[in-house]
Amino acid sequence: MSKTPAAENKQPQAVHHIATDINKIERAETRGDRIDVGEKITLPHLAGDFGSDRFLDRETSWLDFNTRVLELAEDPDLFLLERLNFLSIVTSNLDEFFMVRVAGLKRRIATGIAVPSAAGLTPEEQMEEIAEAAHQLQERQAHVFRDQVYPELEKEGIRIVSWEDIDDEAKKRLGDYFRQEVFPILTPLAVDPAHPFPYISGLSLNLAVIVRNPQTGKELFARLKVPDQLDRMIPVSSMRDVNSPGKEALFIPLEAIIAEHLDILFPGMEVVEHHAFRVTRNEDLEVEEDDAENLLKALEKELLRRRFGPPVRLEVEDTINPNILELLVSELSVVESEVYKLPAPLDLRGMAPIVRANRPALHYPKHVAHTSRWLNSTETAKAAKVFAATREHDVLLHHPYDSFATSVQAFLEQAAADPNVQAIKQTLYRTSGDSPIVDALIEAAEAGKQVLALVEIKARFDEEANINWARKLERAGVHVVYGIVGLKTHCKLSLVVRKEADGLRRYAHIGTGNYHPSTARFYEDLGVITCDQQITEDVSRLFNQLSGYAPKTTYRELLVAPRSLRSGLIDRINKEIEHKLAGRKAKIQIKCNSMVDEAIIDSLYRASQAGVEVNVVVRGICALRPNVPGLSENIKVRSILGRFLEHSRVFTFENAGEPVVFIGSADMMHRNLDRRVEALVRVKHREHIKYLLDMFSNYMSETTSNWHLDSDGKWTRHHLDSDGNQLTDVQQMYLDSRRKK
Incomplete structure (x- = not known):
């Protein structure tokens, strides 16, 4: 630094x-x-x-942020399963950092764009600092899990066990689970003159397997992907025990179950050893919008290409055979500083089934959001009338303390159902898989209202979901646009045009967060619902600029x-x-x-x-x-x-x-x-x-x-x-x- x-x-x-x-x-x-x-x-x-x-270096500062998250996992006064969740968040944050920031630096170095950062560091110098800080951070994270959090889990009766630790009845049950649920979706990939080294998908957990031919004595390498569509931690105990304080809750990693049954995958071969590893790839998107006649199709094509981005990090178990590691390094074309040797288990995102255990004493107390006092001070939450309240005064919302469902969601649902509403305009950057916001827009369009949805299909890592929403909205008759060429639309806006006794009145919601009911429960965000004439006119102008041609639009309140x-x-x-x-x-x-x-x-x-x-x-x-x-x-x-x-x-x-x-x-x-x-x-x-x-x-x-x-x-x-x-x-x-x- x-x-x-x-x-x-x-x-x-x-x-x-x-x-x-x-x-x-x-x-x-x-x-x-x-x-x-x-x-x-x-x-x-x-x-x-x-x-x-x-200026401080932005990349190092990003890693400092993740260190602060790790400090929460280290806090013994925090609820135990929340500490485990923070460890998982550290992993997710680091994954994105490598996929985007580190990948970007590598690309700049490879293309010879060596312009120093605002802090005066060249890309090579930044990579050196990142490598040192990231290695220390991941080693510290592994230490926190192994020496601080996991011993406390054991005290609560929550244990991660190996195959040797479980009884015969459990072995039979898990063996049946493997044959019925796991084996059919596994694909062992051999490496030999007839089979080139396979493609390793980004963020997947894999087993590097060495098998020996008993006839020739020759040892061969194979790669086996641990299915990411299945839970990583499989309950050995019944779910009743998992969710019951005082009961022992045993979990076994999915890779341990697979490893025990490798003989089924390689019949006639002797399994010599196996080791887990994980690859992170460059997964940032580059879409040349000016050259794309159809942005939707161009982005879909780029999403396919994303899967084949070059590796930027290789995580391996610290017990890995040096010869296997040498093979992985060679085939993946990574350098020594990009190799992270860590104690098992790799990828602490896989702790999610344990984090979800219904043990209230180990979690934050349950929070039930209340309707904003500025929206609904006298009526019950379900009876809140958003338009009537907004006509009296602007409504300030502070989520998740104020309910998203009885404010922003209710605003759009009531607009969709209200026969006096003429038009709805909405930006969508990220939303949930079963979005009531999208449902409200579809309902409004089907009721004959004019509905515009500006869907940002370039929202990082949500591109595929947003493409699906865009197509669904179009099928329902919603006017779907993708914003201005060369710019992402990140503003959080809703506009409702309503016919009232004194003429048309516009209502707007302007927020700091996405229209995402799920994240609204744990993202702190603010928003304003208003029918202020100048503000709503500005919002209307901005929507017109986004959907039409208005490069010289001016604004009074925005x-x-x-x-x-x-x-x-x-x-x-x-x-x-x-x-x-x-x-x-x-x-x-x-x-x-x-x-x-x-x-x-x-x-x-x-x-x-x-x-x-x-x-x-x-x-x-x-x-x-x-x-x-x-x-x-x-x-x-x-x-x-x-x-x-x-x-x-x-x-x-x-x-x-x-x-x-x-x-x-x-x-x-x-x-x-x-x-x-x-x-x-x-x-x-x-x-x-x-x-x-x-x-x-x-x-x-x-x-x-x-x-x-x-x-x-x-x-x-x-x-x-x-x-x-x-x-x-x-x-x-x-x-x-x-x-x-």
Whole structure:
């Protein structure tokens, strides 16, 4: 990791420099609150001599995020099966990191694109840092499972056993299971002059098997894929025992059952040895939209190609035969730094059947979401009338504390069933397999309403599901579009046009999260339902831009990427600098998933140099260095991780005592600000503004459990007070606040 920059210019002239340059800014808001997406901002430069060292490396920061997740698995005060779940999440996160980020770096190196990162590191240097950090992280993860979490599972009677550990009755039952459910879908693949080394699919668990011909004594290699459509951990005990505290619950890995029956797969051969291994491949998609006459077909073709991406990581059991490892390395064309030797079991995602065990004392207490008090303060949840409530005042939603089913889902279901609704427009980035949102759109279309669905079929790793939804919606008569060529549509918008006594009225939902009922139960997100005329007109304009031709659309209440969002935020940051220099109240607070964009970060540095207090709450990657003398001593960075995945994006500006607050879909990353359609909406209701400002106070409080980022890029967990007592879990605080109402 690069070193903390030294501040060479600490004298007061830095502030005067900013004061002089701030007068040269071309405003993005030149006509009241109107924002012209075509206007640009000229930025004053940083005071002081700060080079690329002012940025932290984004790849290392991503691994630091996963380390924070691992620290939750290490916490002995956390519910045991939740600790196991966090270990599984570490694996999933690392898989995506290698499939996308590491694969991208390898591609840049292979093509000779060796442009240094914002932090000044070449792709080769980044790969070196990644290899060292990732090896340490995976070894630490394996240690946490083997030496911390698993011994505690054993104390609770939950054990992972081998074939030798189970009794004859269980062996017979599992043998029958193998022959009936497993054997028919296994395909042993030999490697010899007539059979080339087989293709190993990405993220699959495999057995490398050595068999010997008893006639010739020759040893041969075969590969056997462990079926990923079956549970990895198979209950040996009855499900009653698995779900009963005090009862012993035994599980056996599927690969152990397969290994015991290899003689059935290789009759006439002697099984010498077998070892598990796993390959990660480049699975990022590249679709040249300008050259694709039909984006849907082009993406389907690219999905097939994804399966054959080059390997970027090889995970093997640490007991593997060196000769087998040499063969795998050679055939897969990986280098030594890409080989990860780990104790069994590999791929802790496979712990899901154990995590699902119905043992309430080992899980977080069950949470039942409540209907938002701004939506439904007097009626029962099922009787909530979304349109009537929204006409009275805007509705702020905070999921999963506020119910998704009785708010966003109800909004669309009621719209579909309401004969006065004329049209519905909806963006879909990710949704569930049995989506009530999609069902509502289909119902509305079949009822004769005009329905537009903007389906983002390039949503990473959900492409295939979204293609299926697109086709289903088209068959029902929904107008399905795929957005603007070259841009992903990531904004979270719903628009309903309703005929009322005084004419047509538009209702809109603008959110920070996907229209996904399943993830809404464990993703922390915000949303606003409003019939504000200016906001809904902006949303209508944005839908028209997405479905038609309107490149010069302007907006009054929305900041929209890729044209006005970055400039709009920087303009707000610069206004806070003006307020501070004039002696007025000034403060900037940002909550996002990632903080990477250099222009935004430099703007925050300038604000800090002017004396503006800056608070950043970031879940994942952060390239900003806080607390650097002369640069960012007024910036604090915190991270909240826990039961729910912090996913909302919030931007607040003190604005001389009249706070301006935005929520929306955009993270502070190049891809969000330059290559996606994103939308932030200004929150207007004073109670809602107070709620969001209080949220920052809770997240940043010294009595709240969180992680602090220092100027060296090191994250430190703060979850105990000086007496060793647990600090406040802010997510639990919000859960408790809903239960009291």
